[in-house]
Amino acid sequence: MTLISNGTIVDGKGTPAFIGDVYIDGDRIVDVTNHQPPATNHQPPTVIDATGAVVSPGFIDAHTHSDAYLVVEPDAPSKISQGITTEVNGQCGGSVAPRYGEARLSSDWAAILGERLTWHSLAEYREALEAARPAVNTVQFIGHNTLRSSVMGYAAREATPDELKKMERLLEESLDEGGHGLTTGLIYQPGRYSTPEEVTALARVAARKGGIYATHMRSEGDSILEAIDEVIELARATGIKAEISHLKTSGRANWGKIDAVIEKMEKGMEEGLLLGSDRYPYCAAGTDLDVVLPDWAQEGAAKAECERLADPAIRARIAEEINASARDWSTIMIGGTWHPDTKQYSGKTVAEILATMGSDPSVSPAGSDPAGRPYGRPGELICHILSLDGCKTGAFFFTMSEENLDRILALPWILPGSDASLRAPWGPLGADHPHPRAYGTMPEFYRRVRALGATREEAIARMTSKVAGRFGLKGRGVIEKGAFADIVVWDEGDFAAKATYLNPHRFSTGVRLAMVNGSIPYRDGVFTGNRSGRFI
Numbered sequence: 001m002t003l004i005s006n007g008t009i010v011d012g013k014g015t016p017a018f019i020g021d022v023y024i025d026g027d028r029i030v031d032v033t034n035h036q037p038p039a040t041n042h043q044p045p046t047v048i049d050a051t052g053a054v055v056s057p058g059f060i061d062a063h064t065h066s067d068a069y070l071v072v073e074p075d076a077p078s079k080i081s082q083g084i085t086t087e088v089n090g091q092c093g094g095s096v097a098p099r100y101g102e103a104r105l106s107s108d109w110a111a112i113l114g115e116r117l118t119w120h121s122l123a124e125y126r127e128a129l130e131a132a133r134p135a136v137n138t139v140q141f142i143g144h145n146t147l148r149s150s151v152m153g154y155a156a157r158e159a160t161p162d163e164l165k166k167m168e169r170l171l172e173e174s175l176d177e178g179g180h181g182l183t184t185g186l187i188y189q190p191g192r193y194s195t196p197e198e199v200t201a202l203a204r205v206a207a208r209k210g211g212i213y214a215t216h217m218r219s220e221g222d223s224i225l226e227a228i229d230e231v232i233e234l235a236r237a238t239g240i241k242a243e244i245s246h247l248k249t250s251g252r253a254n255w256g257k258i259d260a261v262i263e264k265m266e267k268g269m270e271e272g273l274l275l276g277s278d279r280y281p282y283c284a285a286g287t288d289l290d291v292v293l294p295d296w297a298q299e300g301a302a303k304a305e306c307e308r309l310a311d312p313a314i315r316a317r318i319a320e321e322i323n324a325s326a327r328d329w330s331t332i333m334i335g336g337t338w339h340p341d342t343k344q345y346s347g348k349t350v351a352e353i354l355a356t357m358g359s360d361p362s363v364s365p366a367g368s369d370p371a372g373r374p375y376g377r378p379g380e381l382i383c384h385i386l387s388l389d390g391c392k393t394g395a396f397f398f399t400m401s402e403e404n405l406d407r408i409l410a411l412p413w414i415l416p417g418s419d420a421s422l423r424a425p426w427g428p429l430g431a432d433h434p435h436p437r438a439y440g441t442m443p444e445f446y447r448r449v450r451a452l453g454a455t456r457e458e459a460i461a462r463m464t465s466k467v468a469g470r471f472g473l474k475g476r477g478v479i480e481k482g483a484f485a486d487i488v489v490w491d492e493g494d495f496a497a498k499a500t501y502l503n504p505h506r507f508s509t510g511v512r513l514a515m516v517n518g519s520i521p522y523r524d525g526v527f528t529g530n531r532s533g534r535f536i
Helices: 107-116 122-132 144-152 161-176 196-208 224-238 252-270 301-309 312-324 350-356 378-388 402-409 427-431 437-451 456-463 465-471
Strands: 002-009 018-025 028-033 046-049 054-057 059-061 084-089 137-140 181-185 212-216 241-244 274-279 285-288 332-334 394-397 414-416 487-490 511-516 519-523
Touching: 002 054, 002 487, 054 456, 059 437, 059 465, 084 465, 084 511, 122 137, 144 161, 144 181, 144 196, 161 196, 181 196, 196 212, 196 224, 212 224, 224 241, 224 252, 224 274, 252 274, 252 402, 274 402, 301 312, 301 378, 312 378, 332 350, 350 378, 402 437, 414 437, 414 456, 414 465, 437 456, 456 465
Parallel strands: 002 046, 059 084, 084 137, 181 212, 212 241, 241 274, 274 414
Antiparallel strands: 002 018, 018 028, 054 487, 285 394, 332 394, 487 511, 511 519
């Protein structure tokens, strides 16, 4: 038995904090007392002194992409060090399984997994995950893009009735193997080619199995209101409960839509159609740089993109269309890169890189693209970077409003979701240049919602029990007798994000200890190797 003694217990349910003790036996909390030892025949417990610290449920990351990396780096360093004990994975339409036919994992996943990529079905992935013994629990959704590419590749067309039936059967099989529901990423390949009817048919399968629907909508900017309507209509038609992922109003021209967005969301929740949303506490989105390519040039995903860039005439057309776009290149920062010659660009905006062209030969030794055009324009520069990186380059898009972010985070139905896979400052994951949200979402969420007026108890409830309740995670997100022993001991005054866009591989501070299912994988800055995370 373990005793966490004399801490300030915030139970995750929103009730007032109190000084007390938490007793753990095996993977469960067996008692929570105000310094009253429980009746037990066990030997005297191992005592963890939590004097002066908050003792709360482990934080639950409502929107993550760690599916693959849990096998590569099971200590989950960037997550467990900020107090995250459970992740909700398989988001934005891209899951680690099922993987058949032409389906490919995201470029960074596939490159880093290498020979570890042994599975096709969700059941096979679960076996690989359990063999890796991850430090955190995982909830696994099934991605629509993964289903679609498994059945019909990356074709830019509607699914045939037969193809849709195959997707439905594959989804049903994956849900039977432990999938928690369906997610979509309707701005990404190949989901962007799907009709609302296709998505609705798949959501109906998930609803029949008791699953949830989470969606990166077709638009988070110009057509955001219409995109919310599509989600509401899907929920109404299928009976499924829907979560809108990482709520935002992207693009300055859309910042003024925030009132209408919130009104439409809350009406959907009042009707019982929407569950709510999640959000990371930063104003830059993070995704792949290839989203700036013209739509036609993205068809077929990375492999086809690279083939187009290798053709000088097609590459020139792509560059010219990028140059003709009205993007503000000071708002797009290069993130993770893969080629030695592109590493220099990480952490710099496209505008900053362009400003050095011509004056600093080290930035671009070649000086021009294969057709002889200078790299001093955004189109040629983007094509140059993507071509070298195999179309795997990451980027940050500073297109959101701080004022709107505060409006969103102040809403009680917004939960913390990092929208990030786990990272580590070492090994294969340390060579990347991730968004700081991978390391800092929980302390930054806590800091910002407290500054917006939430009490300590309210903020912690949104990071724990409210996430568990929304996703139906029984026995998680609370400190009470009988609950799973997912617990974080942390110093409130020192709980802070240290990762930045320029220096993202920096651990958050303040977490003394993280416990998952009764084991302690992280204590006093040390990753102990005592991992007992589970597939929930």
